[in-house]
Amino acid sequence: MTVDLLDPATTALLVIDMQNAFCHPDGTLGISGVDVEPAQQIIPPLHSLIESCNAAGVSVLWTLQEHFATDHSRARKRLASHTSKRKQVSALAGTWDAAIVDELAPLASDPALVIRKHRFGAFYCTRLEKVLDMMGVEALLITGATTNACVETSIREAYLRDYDVVAVTDCIAGVREEWVPTAHAVWGQYFCELSTSEEVANWLDSSSRPGAVALGHLLLQVTDLDLAERFYLGILGLTVKKREKFRDGRPLIVTNEGLGLTDGGPGERGPVEHIAFRARDIGAMAERARAEGATIIRGPEPSSYGQSLYLGDPDGNQVELFGAPESAP
Structure with missing residues (x-):
């Protein structure tokens, strides 16, 4: 349709x-x-x-x-x-x-x-x-x-x-x-x-209906942040939106094009640090995740996007859902 x-x-x-x-x-x-x-x-x-x-x-x-x-x-x-x-x-x-x-x-x-x-x-x-x-x-x-x-x-x-x-x-x-x-x-x-x-x-x-709407951003966990910055910014031409640090002290580069870059850190989850989706009704998504027995890593919690919920997928990848906190507890 x-x-x-x-x-x-x-x-x-x-x-x-x-x-x-x-x-x-x-x-x-x-x-x-x-x-x-x-x-x-x-x-x-x-x-x-x-x-x-x-x-x-x-x-x-x-x-x-x-x-x-x-x-x-x-x-x-x-x-x-x-x-x-x-x-x-x-x-x-x-x-x-x-x-x-x-x-x-x-x-x-x-x-x-x-x-x-x-x-x-x-x-x-x-x-x-x-x-x-x-x-x-x-x-x-x-x-x-x-x-x-x-x-x-x-x-x-x-x-x-x-x-x-x-x-x-x-x-x-x-x-x-x-x-x-x-x-x-x-x-x-x-x-x-x-x-x-x-x-x-x-x-x-x-x-x-509550659910993921669109891919919001992708965060890559790289082995050499300087080399990654040269590749994605210098060669591909991505532009920096902000530079900041995670709670654990790792540096973070966020691009205007939706890609995030960070150094490998504790846990060494692999090259994809997490995937983020813009979603409707973060509170309802949390309730659905609990009802289905999904792994809730943390949240819902306030974030720079409004409200964020972090889930673990069946393979252990971290998935962030962010958006307005319509019915978040």
Whole structure:
């Protein structure tokens, strides 16, 4: 599943224009003869997806389309705009038409995460890009209404800004069902990956379980530290992050690239002093290790990485797990 390649810590859910104007039978599209049933149908899976994101710590951002009764910019157009093809101007600022539908409104409680826009694109003349940058977001799960207008424009804008983009297809609705297959085909070819809310929820669930996430660093125990330093720093070009000493007095060189070098010391475990993995929930990992009868060398304990737990693998190699101390005793 493609979404498995993403990191929830740098992913956000973007909910586009789930407003009465576009989703309610009494909204602008509804009274203009557009079938809004597809928009009604995506509300339950979208609600569930938002709750899954909240539970997993994935930020949820919203866009609100807002129009003005008098729009001099649009009035300059000689050709008819899309708004002139409806019975009224949709989503006038401050009206019921512009409000998020009742089923989802309670979930959009943080005004800092609500992006107001005046054209199709979520990025066009809005603060969205800066907000995402400040939050460290690299990937977007895109949902909302409508398929061929605001959603597609926002997908294209996100892709052109080099975000990883996933369109959650069962949480996106359009005004013409016959247009949807073509939209999906074009998106999948050029702009994003297609997924479902169930697939995303399963990914979030698996990603939130305690476990090792990625190799953090490798510490080599060398016979001649000077020669090793010349090789790894002088020849390979690694750079020094810090120099310090272990508790037993051994010197330690830590590189910015994740490699550590130290002299052989007591015990002479071999060339690999220890392997370290970034992990989720160090406390839960310690509980799991105890339950499984694994060797706990020490920890959980405070470390320069937050919290560290040292385990022994079946061959006696030392494995460090480090990360946030969510439930550490």
